[in-house]
Amino acid sequence: xxxxxxxxxxxxxxxxxxxxxxxxxxxxxxxxxxxxxxxxxxxxxxxxxxxxxxxxxxxxxxxxxxxxxxxxxxxxxxxxxxxxxxxxxxxxxxxxxxxxxxxxxxxxxxxxxxxxxxxxxxxxxxxxxxxxxxxxxxxxxxxxxxxxxxxxxxxxxxxxxxxxxxxxxxxxxxxxxxxxxxxxxxxxxxxxxxxxxxxxxxxxxxxxxxxxxxxxxxxxxxxxxxxxxxxxxxxxxxxxxxxxxxxxxxxxxxxxxxxxxxxxxxxxxxxxxxxxxxxxxxxxxxxxxxxxxxxxxxxxxxxxxx
Amino acid sequence: xxxxxxxxxxxxxxxxxxxxxxxxxxxxxxxxxxxxxxxxxxxxxxxxxxxxxxxxxxxxxxxxxxxxxxxxxxxxxxxxxxxxxxxxxxxxxxxxxxxxxxxxxxxxxxxxxxxxxxxxxxxxxxxxxxxxxxxxxxxxxxxxxxxxxxxxxxxxxxxxxxxxxxxxxxxxxxxxxxxxxxxxxxxxxxxxxxxxxxxxxxxxxxxxxxxxxxxxxxxxxxxxxxxxxxxxxxxxxxxxxxxxxxxxxxxxxxxxxxxxxxxxxx
Numbered sequence: 030x031x032x033x034x035x036x037x038x039x040x041x042x043x044x045x046x047x048x049x050x051x052x053x054x055x056x057x058x059x060x061x062x063x064x065x066x067x068x069x070x071x072x073x074x075x076x077x078x079x080x081x082x083x084x085x086x087x088x089x090x091x092x093x094x095x096x097x098x099x100x101x102x103x104x105x106x107x108x109x110x111x112x113x114x115x116x117x118x119x120x121x122x123x124x125x126x127x128x129x130x131x132x133x134x135x136x137x138x139x140x141x142x143x144x145x146x147x148x149x150x151x152x153x154x155x156x157x158x159x160x161x162x163x164x165x166x167x168x169x170x171x172x173x174x175x176x177x178x179x180x181x182x183x184x185x186x187x188x189x190x191x192x193x194x195x196x197x198x199x200x201x202x203x204x205x206x207x208x209x210x211x212x213x214x215x216x217x218x219x220x221x222x223x224x225x226x227x228x229x230x231x232x233x234x235x236x237x238x239x240x241x242x243x244x245x246x247x248x249x250x251x252x253x254x255x256x257x258x259x260x261x262x263x264x265x266x267x268x269x270x271x272x273x274x275x276x277x278x279x280x281x282x283x284x285x286x287x288x289x290x291x292x293x294x295x296x297x298x299x300x301x302x303x304x305x306x307x308x309x310x311x312x313x314x315x316x317x318x319x320x321x322x323x324x325x326x327x328x329x330x331x332x333x334x335x
Numbered sequence: 336x337x338x339x340x341x342x343x344x345x346x347x348x349x350x351x352x353x354x355x356x357x358x359x360x361x362x363x364x365x366x367x368x369x370x371x372x373x374x375x376x377x378x379x380x381x382x383x384x385x386x387x388x389x390x391x392x393x394x395x396x397x398x399x400x401x402x403x404x405x406x407x408x409x410x411x412x413x414x415x416x417x418x419x420x421x422x423x424x425x426x427x428x429x430x431x432x433x434x435x436x437x438x439x440x441x442x443x444x445x446x447x448x449x450x451x452x453x454x455x456x457x458x459x460x461x462x463x464x465x466x467x468x469x470x471x472x473x474x475x476x477x478x479x480x481x482x483x484x485x486x487x488x489x490x491x492x493x494x495x496x497x498x499x500x501x502x503x504x505x506x507x508x509x510x511x512x513x514x515x516x517x518x519x520x521x522x523x524x525x526x527x528x529x530x531x532x533x534x535x536x537x538x539x540x541x542x543x544x545x546x547x548x549x550x551x552x553x554x555x556x557x558x559x560x561x562x563x564x565x566x567x568x569x570x571x572x573x574x575x576x577x578x579x580x581x582x583x584x585x586x587x588x589x590x591x592x593x594x595x596x597x598x599x600x601x
Binding site for chain 1: 426
């Protein structure tokens with residue numbers, strides 16, 4: 030089996046007497062967008078800061094590309110590009126000088142590569158202006174540029190959608206998915222914005238109070254022949270319910286004028302036919318999809334703090 | 336293996352791409368010019384350029400230290416206050432090397448500022464008073480004259496430079512420990528302004544431990560005055576340098592320990 034790009038093993042961080050991260054273990058496979066979810070204060074940023082060596086590890090290990098961050102930091106970090114919280118650059122330097130600054134710190138990054146990356150993030154027009162004149166969106170793009178300079182195998186982004194407008198978020202989302210797919214870059218992204226994560230990620234880990242609660246794969250596109258809850262909007266729920274159960278369908282009344290049926294794709298049409306033929310008026314049919322947000326609240330019990 | 340000098344180049348870029356660096360240099364040269372012109376207006380051209388040069392050097396060397404302290408304190412603290420430390424430390428370099436590159440850059444800046452003062456003091460006064468014009472023979476200087484005067488002023492700058500480096504190191508350490516350039520500059524300024532007063536106060540104490548107080552040794556130009564004796568009986572330049580060296584190692588160790596070990600969290 031291919032070695033996971035990121036491995037957290039029994040990771041623990043204690044600050045004072047508080048356990049911020051508690052025995053967290055996690056494997057991230059290559060080439061995917063991996064979401065790291067949790068409510069505020071659950072330990073997302075702490076974990077990420079340990080991954081990039083900004084804070085020390087109390088116990089446990091982090092391996093990036095099989096290299097220990099604790100023992101072999103300089104080797105391990107070479108394959109990592111990261112933005113931890115906001116991409117803060119040297120405001121008194123130009124965008125170009127900022128990129129040159131970080132390029133000098135990594136072997137093999139040529140001026141040609143810097144030019145290439147400037148084009149990739151679309152900053153050609155303003156790259157020689159001072160960063161203090163940049164808008165937040167431009168700073169974000171410069172942040173992505175500095176993280177991608179050395180073609181890292183792993184891109185770590187901490188709350189990248191903070192402060193972005195919907196268009197910016199969408200742009201970022203498309204960009205990250207493209208990176209993962211075309212350049213085989215693994216993207217490790219933390220967020221508390223679940224609906225965004227749902228659209229962006231292949232797999233998500235959910236943590237709360239520093240503990241791993243769940244890991245799940247998110248499927249994009251059709252769900253095949255899985256049974257799902259379908260809501261029928263009708264003129265009268267009682268006769269509708271009666272007609273459906275009489276024909277052996279699993280149905281329940283959920284609200285005035287709404288009947289829920291647990292059905293596969295084909296059965297939806299059948300149920301509709303039953304309703305229509307027994308004189309019930311159908312105004313609408315829709316799938317009830319459990320969003321990640323619903324699932325998340327279910328798992329974490331809506332409880333946010335210790 | 337790629338080059339450590341790249342890190343120093345980065346730190347230099349962060350110093351020399353800022354206008355304030357040139358304001359400081361310009362201020363030094365400008366003040367020297369003004370002081371010389373005032374001297375000229377008061378005493379006329381019948382003055383030794385060495386007298387003026389030495390007077391101005393004493394006057395302005397504190398300013399060099401202040402400028403250097405500002406840059407040294409900003410070097411580490413501003414990375415934290417600006418948040419750029421997070422981008423700086425996640426590169427394939429150990430924290431020690433990053434801190435060392437910063438120290439080297441501010442050290443070079445201290446050297447540059449000292450040279451700027453030295454050059455402008457000599458050049459401006461040479462142009463205004465003329466090198467050959469000895470006037471009343473270098474009143475402020477010790478008995479030696481001619482090339483001896485030049486050696487004397489060189490010695491003065493050398494000793495002052497050691498003081499500047501000590502103060503720079505204190506500011507650098509404070510900046511690394513407290514991550515606040517205001518605090519680092521404040522404490523360093525306090526030290527610059529108060530040091531002579533404290534030194535002249537406690538030098539009269541009889542206790543032996545006073546010999547090991549940092550402030551007694553910071554102003555090494557005390558050894559320039561003829562006898563070569565310090566402000567306390569029995570003190571020699573070698574002894575002062577030894578005490579300073581111990582403090583220097585201590586300050587550097589503290590700066591390094593804190594910078595390499597501490598968590599970078601908000």
